[in-house]
Amino acid sequence: MTTPVPAAGPPLLEVRGIGKYFGSVIALKDVSTVVRAGEVTCVLGDNGAGKSTFIKLLSGVFQPDEGELVLNGEPVTFGTPRQSLDAGIATVFQDLAMIPLLAIWRNFFLGSEPTKGRGPFRRFDSDTAKRITRRELAAMGIDIRDPDQPVGTLSGGERQSVAIARAVHFGAKLLILDEPTSALGVKQAGVVLRYIVQARDRGLGVVFITHNPHHAYPVGDRFLLLKRGRSLGDFGKDEISLDELTRLMAGGAELEALGHELAREGGPAADVARALAADRDGATDPTDPTDPTDRSVGAPPAGARAAGPAPGGPADRR
Numbered sequence: 001m002t003t004p005v006p007a008a009g010p011p012l013l014e015v016r017g018i019g020k021y022f023g024s025v026i027a028l029k030d031v032s033t034v035v036r037a038g039e040v041t042c043v044l045g046d047n048g049a050g051k052s053t054f055i056k057l058l059s060g061v062f063q064p065d066e067g068e069l070v071l072n073g074e075p076v077t078f079g080t081p082r083q084s085l086d087a088g089i090a091t092v093f094q095d096l097a098m099i100p101l102l103a104i105w106r107n108f109f110l111g112s113e114p115t116k117g118r119g120p121f122r123r124f125d126s127d128t129a130k131r132i133t134r135r136e137l138a139a140m141g142i143d144i145r146d147p148d149q150p151v152g153t154l155s156g157g158e159r160q161s162v163a164i165a166r167a168v169h170f171g172a173k174l175l176i177l178d179e180p181t182s183a184l185g186v187k188q189a190g191v192v193l194r195y196i197v198q199a200r201d202r203g204l205g206v207v208f209i210t211h212n213p214h215h216a217y218p219v220g221d222r223f224l225l226l227k228r229g230r231s232l233g234d235f236g237k238d239e240i241s242l243d244e245l246t247r248l249m250a251g252g253a254e255l256e257a258l259g260h261e262l263a264r265e266g267g268p269a270a271d272v273a274r275a276l277a278a279d280r281d282g283a284t285d286p287t288d289p290t291d292p293t294d295r296s297v298g299a300p301p302a303g304a305r306a307a308g309p310a311p312g313g314p315a316d317r318r
């Protein structure tokens with residue numbers, strides 16, 4: 001397996017062939033990947049691909065029916081979210097467990113308030129809380145005007161950033177972010193991506209869930225692709241290009257069929273078809289013998305744990 005930064009020792013987290021069933025629904029089957037300290041593992045997939053199920057297995061909300069989780073080389077089971085948290089895994093859910101009307105610093109310490117004094121004189125140490133909040137946010141490069149500002153007045157991107165800074169402060173080793181950029185505009189998404197990089201640079205392992213390859217690729221070191229609960233492959237960054245990631249995500253063949261259908265309709269639908277075709281032509285074509293990209297036909301590259309058919313196989317980007 002090739003990774004951009006060869007890390008010594010076992011990975012922070014290994015996911016080995018995990019599966020989860022809801023009655024006859026296969027939410028996840030035979031999915032494997034690794035997360036290393038100081039790296040970002042992206043989990044990509046469309047609606048219903050199993051992304052949320054995947055992180056719920058990591059954060060102890062669900063228990064896997066198959067496979068195992070190995071943390072720092074030791075097999076682990078998380079019966080509850082608390083157990084996962086105690087093992088250093090912090091999950092930032094999309095709807096964020098924050099109270100909009102409370103100040104930033106109050107939200108930062110929600111559930112873990114610092115106190116001063118003893119016995120009956122014990123009280124919430126608000127000065128310390130404010131100071132730490134300001135310091136921790138500054139350390140992540142987040143400049144808040146006033147820690148007394150209610151969280152509800154922050155932008156979506158800033159709120160995500162506070163949640164990330166909080167997880168870092170409370171000692172998370174592994175940070176899981178469920179679609180932190182999906183509801184954001186381009187600029188705000190860029191801000192959150194920067195904090196993901198900051199968390200990585202501080203040595204955390206990050207699991208970044210998204211359906212947007214353009215958000216994943218610039219920050220990711222590994223890419224796990226899910227489709228209808230199955231793995232389409234688990235690639236190191238040097239094993240897959242942005243074009244290939246995008247094509248795998250979109251399902252190249254399905255887009256082509258859709259293009260033909262729309263073209264037959266004429267009118268505005270035909271415009272969409274032309275746009276789709278232009279998009280396709282922009283990417284390299286795996287079936288084109290004149291395609292200059294060097295690729296081993298049909299075979300996944302060494303190190304990629306492709307569990308399904310990867311159209312054309314990822315190319316050598318050199």
Ligand SMILES: Nc1ncnc2c1ncn2[C@@H]1O[C@H](COP(=O)(O)OP(=O)(O)OP(=O)(O)O)[C@@H](O)[C@H]1O
Nearest residue numbers: 022025026027045046047048049050051052053054
């Ligand atoms: N508690 C549950 N009971 C029954 N089926 C479930 C449950 N949770 C998830 N599923 C099913 O498992 C599959 C994967 O769902 P999951 O929420 O993990 O997808 P996702 O990739 O997060 O999708 P989205 O992008 O829409 O959030 C879906 O078919 C879903 O209906």
Ligand SMILES: [Mg+2]
Nearest residue numbers: 048051052053
């Ligand atoms: Mg989901």
